[in-house]
Amino acid sequence: MTSISYILSKVIWFPFRPGTLALILACIGLAALWRGRRWGRWPVLAGLGFFVMVLATPVSQWMLIPLEERFSRPATPPAEVAGIIVLGGAVDQNLTEARGIPALNGAAERMTEGVILARRYPNAKIVFTGGQGSLVHGGLTEASVAEELWSAMGLENSRVIYENEARNTHDNAVMSFALAQPKPGETWLLVTSASHMPRSVGVFRAAGWPVVPWPVNYRTGRNLASLYDAPFPERIGQFETGLREWVGLVAYWLMGRTETVFPGP
Structure with a gap:
């Protein structure tokens, strides 16, 4: 079961990671439009719409902020650590x-x-x-x-x-x-x-x-620069990292590997 879930997580993620999927949809739509199929405009809009959303909004940061702020270091570091x-x-x-x-x-x-x-x-x-x-x-x-x-x-x-x-x-x-x-x-x-x-x-x-x-390895902040300053490829990477963690949280809970969907302090 562990081997199957491990293989599936790698195989499924490759074509369905958001950046790759958006590009695939856009290419399918363009090919359909080239052949005169009007329905091709919808996958084109979906694919390009994802890239515009990531470029124009701080959605990549919004994906990560709840994850990164869930746990923090102890206010006073432990005196003794095993x-x-x-x-x-x-x-x-x-x-x-x-x-x-x-x-x-x-x-x-x-x-x-x-x-x-x-x-x-x-x-x-x-x-x-x-x-x-x-x-x-x-x-x-x-x-x-x-x-x-x-x-x-x-x-x-x-x-x-x-x-x-x-x-x-x-x-x-x-x-x-x-x-x-x-x-x-x-x-x-x-x-x-x-x-x-x-x-x-x-x-x-x-x-x-x-x-x-x-x-x-924090990748988010609250000021304007941290929300918008990252280069476009980095924003896509942040969005994909956040999505993968959210999916992983649900999957691990369903498989009984964690006791709650969103573990907290």
């Missing part, structure tokens, strides 16, 4: 394999914050969890890239547990729990992107791991 969990998702595996050096994507703050926290809490265990996140990939896992990067940044391997089998957030929680074996009452920080935090916290809670959220 461990720190860093979720994968920041490594560009294809570029890393192609160029031979660690390459990070827009979620790079997950990796840098992990090192910062490791130095702030020198006695804490560190767990990095991330295997292969795509159907088409080479031989590298996110964990192997993280180990190379963090070792070069001076983080001792003896402090870190590298989990290299997880393919999604559910795997992150279950497999990390089995490796780290946290004890009741321990404080564990969870580091991931702010928009991904609600689903992550819900999954870790369902796995029996009451983590303390430590969000990074």
Whole structure:
């Protein structure tokens, strides 16, 4: 069941991600109009309408703001921390394999914050969890890239547990729990992107791991510049990220991986 849901999530998302779907609709409509089919104007309007909506309104920010503001860091950081969990998702595996050096994507703050926290809490265990996140990939896992990067940044391997089998957030929680074996009452920080935090916290809670959220990689703000200043391609990416998280929240709840649709503090 896990393999089927994983494969379906990748296969279905590729043609139905909003930017791709809008382009497909516009092309279908143009082809129909070229052949004299008047109904073609509707898919053209739908496809172009999506791009105009993203360009003219802050809808991409509206998709992310409720997700990013659901959890915040503790007002007073914990004095003692037993461990720190860093979720994968920041490594560009294809570029890393192609160029031979660690390459990070827009979620790079997950990796840098992990090192910062490791130095702030020198006695804490560190767990990095991330295997292969795509159907088409080479031989590298996110964990192997993280180990190379963090070792070069001076983080001792003896402090870190590298989990290299997880393919999604559910795997992150279950497999990390089995490796780290946290004890009741321990404080564990969870580091991931702010928009991904609600689903992550819900999954870790369902796995029996009451983590303390430590969000990074914010992509929204409240002022005018943050609402409109992002380049058009970035806005499309923000919209798709937000939509995918909302769909993921519902899907995980339906599959019993989280206890509520929208986990909260």
